[in-house]
Amino acid sequence: MPIATVNPANGETLRTYEAMGEDEVERRLRLAEATFRTYRTTTYPERARLLHRAADLLEEDQAEIGRVMTTEMGKPVKQARAEAAKCAKAMRWYAEHAAELLADEEPSAADVKDSGAARALVRYRPLGPVLAVMPWNFPLWQVVRFAAPALMAGNVGLLKHASNVPQTALYLEDLFHRAGFTEGCFQTLLIGSGAVDEILRDERVKAATLTGSEPAGRAVAATAGEMIKKTVLELGGSDPYVVMPSADVERAAQVAVTARVQNNGQSCIAAKRFIVHTDVYDAFAERFVAGMAALKVGDPLEEETEVGPLASEQGRSDLEELVDDARRGGAAVLCGGERPDGPGWYYLPTVLSxxxxxxxxxxxxxxxxxxTLYRAADLDEAVLIANDSAFGLSSNVWTRDEAEVDRFVRDLEAGGVYFNGMTASHPGFPFGGVKRSGYGRELSGHGIREFCNITTVWHGA
Known part of the structure; x- marks a missing residue:
């Protein structure tokens, strides 16, 4: 795949880039290793000052970088600007909380005494250069939710971004440099996916994080396992959205539309499987289908657009194949189910039953x-359908019954359970999944500790 900006609204190639050669990659690896030796000794206040400055700059650049993201991967420009604002918020959150999250921990006095120590503590120390292999769907957010905690922990970052968002990738490197971070603290590697394995095998790279497809996750995990390196994987999702009889059905249907088509439907944590109790199925389905059919599909640079094009022609073809397969198998197409006329990689909002x-x-x-719409006879069947997936990223449940809340929290196989609302990532909450959705966690204190050397410090009596 060429490293290029191709506008998905019309298929026009706007900019192309040459992949970095071996010499340049080697220079950047050396720089990352050398920078880490000194950056790891900086204080939390020093790092926080730099990260606050990066947040300031990102807010100033919000409109400009929003347009860049939209022309690179097609998200509605309002959502692109909101993504930039969310990234600035996450930077500030980690700048303000990292020292507390990574503060030395003291074991209980009883355990210290029992160990024969005069004193003991647990300290979080940085690992070194961390390789981040990131996707195109949230080209700023996916990177910042790794970079902000990694930099605050004292690590340095190497970004291999998706090949269709090179301008965003280069912007991120420039952003951190303008904020005052030493050049080697955060570097973008303009390389193809075929170069990842060799870089991950390099002894100077201490860990890796990947957000992307299951095959990509398997490849990175296999190499990292062979090299005995820590990884965090956030892979695909096919999140259930369960609606029970006690729910506010009208509100549930309204939120369901946003939950499905956020980011043009190209989100791992977007609700995808809508599992509705039979008592409220018809009422929900009527409202949900009407809401999906009424969405404005069009130029993502226009402010009123709600759904833009898919990021690639191949992505649209893959989606069409899924819908056509379902149609051949007897599924009903309640709305959409086709590409509109005209240029660009658009696909109409679609509901299948x-x-x-x-x-x-x-x-x-x-x-x-x-x-996809499913009818559930009762709570047991709703849980059964929800868990009948290889994925387990997040989940959404609409109910006012506390007994049902307890049951869903106990039984849903997912990294998150969101009640009476849609899944949304926040820097204060851990984010990640189970099963084939990956392992490890991003965000919150759990995320910043993923790439730390958790060190026991013991002093004899």
């Missing part, structure tokens, strides 16, 4: 504005 386990759309992640 009558889904069976044999259909690909039941087993695979639909990465675009396609929703």
């Amino acid at each position: 009558g889904i069976t386990r044999e259909m690909r759309v039941h087993r695979e992640e639909a990465f675009g504005p396609v929703a």
Whole structure:
């Protein structure tokens, strides 16, 4: 895949870049290693000052970088600006909380005495250069939620971004440099995916984080396992959205539309499988289908656009294949189900019902504005359908019944359970999944500690 900005709204190639050669990659690896030796000794206040400055600059650049993201991967420009603002917020959160999250911990006095120590503590120390392999769907946010905690912990970052968002990737390197971080603290590697394995094998790279597809996660995990290096993986998701009889059905249907088509439906944590109790199925389905059909699809640079194009032509073809397979298997297309006329990689918001386990759309992640509707006879069947997936990233449940709340928290196989609202990442809450959605956590204190050497310090009596 060429490293290029191709506008998905019209297919026009705007900019192309040459991949970095071996010599340049080697220079950057040496720089990362050398920079870490000194950067690791900086204080939390020093790092926080730099990260606050990066947040200031990002807020100043919000409109400009928003347009860049939109022209690179097609998200509506309002959502692109909101993404930039969210990144600035996360930077400030880690700048303000890192010292507390990574403060020395003291074991209990009883354990210290029992160990024969005069005193003991646990200290969090940085690991070194961390390789981040990041996707195009949230080209700023995916990177910042790794970079902000990694930099505050004293690590340095090497970014291998998706090949279709090179301008955003280069912007991020420039942003941290303008903020005052030493050049080697955060570097973008303009390389193809084929170069990742060799870099991950390099002894100077101490750990890796990847957000992306299951095959990409398997490849990185395999190499990291062979090299005995820490990894965090955030892979695909096919999140359930369960609606029970006690729910506010009208509100649930309204939020369901946003939950499905956020980021043009290209979000791992977008709700994808809508599992509705039979008592409220018809009322929910009517409202949900009407809401999906009414969405404005168009030029993502126009302020009123709600759904833009998919990021690539291949992505649209993959989505079409899932819908066509379901249609051949007997699924009903309640709205959408086709590409509109004209240029660009658009696909109409689509709702499918009558889904069976044999259909690909039941087993695979639909990465675009396609929703599947399921009817559940009771709570037991709702849980069964929700868990009938290889993925386990997040989940959404609409109920006012506290007994049902307890049951869903106990039984849903997911990294998050969001009640009476849609899944959304926040710097204060851990983010990640189970099963084939990956392992490890980003964000919160859990995320910043993922790439730390958790060190026991013991002093004899």
